[in-house]
Amino acid sequence: GVILPGVLLLSACSGGTQNESAATSADGIQERTIKAGIGNSESHPQGQGMVKFKELLEEKSGGKMKVQNFFDATLGDDLKMTEALQGGLQEVTVPSTSPLVGMIKEFGIYDFPFVFNTEKEAYSVLDGAVGQKLLDKLPEHDLVGLGYWENGFRNLTNSKHPVNTAEDFKGLKIRTMQNEVHLEAFSKLGANPSPMAFSEVFTALESGTVDGQENPLATIKTQKYSEVQDYLSLTKHVYTPFVFLVSKKFWDSLSEEEQKIMSEAAQEAGEYQRALNQEENEKALKILEEEGMKINEVSPEEAEKMKEVIQPVTDEFAKKFGSDLVEEMMSEVEKVRGN
Numbered sequence: 628g629v630i631l632p633g634v635l636l637l638s639a640c641s642g643g644t645q646n647e648s649a650a651t652s653a654d655g656i657q658e659r660t661i662k663a664g665i666g667n668s669e670s671h672p673q674g675q676g677m678v679k680f681k682e683l684l685e686e687k688s689g690g691k692m693k694v695q696n697f698f699d700a701t702l703g704d705d706l707k708m709t710e711a712l713q714g715g716l717q718e719v720t721v722p723s724t725s726p727l728v729g730m731i732k733e734f735g736i737y738d739f740p741f742v743f744n745t746e747k748e749a750y751s752v753l754d755g756a757v758g759q760k761l762l763d764k765l766p767e768h769d770l771v772g773l774g775y776w777e778n779g780f781r782n783l784t785n786s787k788h789p790v791n792t793a794e795d796f797k798g799l800k801i802r803t804m805q806n807e808v809h810l811e812a813f814s815k816l817g818a819n820p821s822p823m824a825f826s827e828v829f830t831a832l833e834s835g836t837v838d839g840q841e842n843p844l845a846t847i848k849t850q851k852y853s854e855v856q857d858y859l860s861l862t863k864h865v866y867t868p869f870v871f872l873v874s875k876k877f878w879d880s881l882s883e884e885e886q887k888i889m890s891e892a893a894q895e896a897g898e899y900q901r902a903l904n905q906e907e908n909e910k911a912l913k914i915l916e917e918e919g920m921k922i923n924e925v926s927p928e929e930a931e932k933m934k935e936v937i938q939p940v941t942d943e944f945a946k947k948f949g950s951d952l953v954e955e956m957m958s959e960v961e962k963v964r965g966n
């Protein structure tokens with residue numbers, strides 16, 4: 628609620644029943660256990676971000692607010708965990724924004740290929756007015772968003788051949804996230820996309836159900852995709868944010884002080900996670916090469932051609948998601964680029 632710690636203290640002393648005064652401590656922080664889950668492994672920068680979040684929250688709450696982290700989709704994949712938050716069965720998850728688009732369509736603007744060229748451009752949109760507008764849509768879906776972490780620029784791996792040009796996508800069976808923009812963009816390039824939850828990807832690649840998948844380098848490394856994929860093409864075709872979600876049911880049960888330290892912990896852990904992610908992506912490239920992947924760059928000219936092929940898809944979805952919002956995002960990117 629909105630009760631200040633001082634007021635709480637007063638009401639606990641004067642007239643509060645035995646139960647009320649026992650439940651509300653002087654600093655407005657109670658003993659709590661937060662179940663937090665992600666799809667990535669603990670060694671992934673996202674996993675390390677969760678470890679940092681746990682440390683920070685436990686420290687800020689004097690050890691009262693405890694975090695139990697679950698990695699590797701042991702609590703389910705992004706969508707399942709998000710639903711568990713809505714039902715009040717789980718407190719925290721940090722999904723890619725992409726699978727949420729079926730629920731809140733506007734998040735789909737982040738799925739437009741080739742919008743961002745650098746992390747800095749992405750941060751200015753995510754941490755600015757556009758990012759906040761989208762977070763503001765969460766409460767009506769029983770979710771609260773405490774900011775954006777980084778999944779990052781996605782690159783294509785496959786078992787068939789290097790992808791250098793738009794034509795090279797033709798006929799490739801590619802796993803995508805459960806997201807209509809990704810599906811249609813890959814179809815437009817002539818690939819055969821199939822949407823699939825993250826935890827099923829390795830097996831699908833291994834069994835040949837799909838030829839390829841796309842993810843940031845740190846994920847390609849920690850998921851050991853090099854064991855089942857020969858080619859890594861540095862397409863950087865889209866930037867995926869993570870969004871730090873809290874169950875609204877849980878959030879509304881917290882005191883103002885508890886909400887404050889939880890926001891701070893998510894924010895500070897997010898800054899740490901973004902920096903680590905950039906470092907780990909660089910390191911991963913070298914490791915994947917050592918593991919035998921055949922790696923190719925995609926020239927800016929070819930990337931531009933891929934973008935042109937996909938453009939009709941982007942235009943169609945821009946209308947659906949809100950042209951004003953898309954324009955606001957693009958002008959923010961232009962501002963950063965101009966500087």
Ligand code: KDG
Binds near residue numbers: 673723778804867
């Ligand atoms: O922990 C996050 C993962 O569950 C997922 O979001 C990773 O980008 C991802 C994917 O390809 O599903």
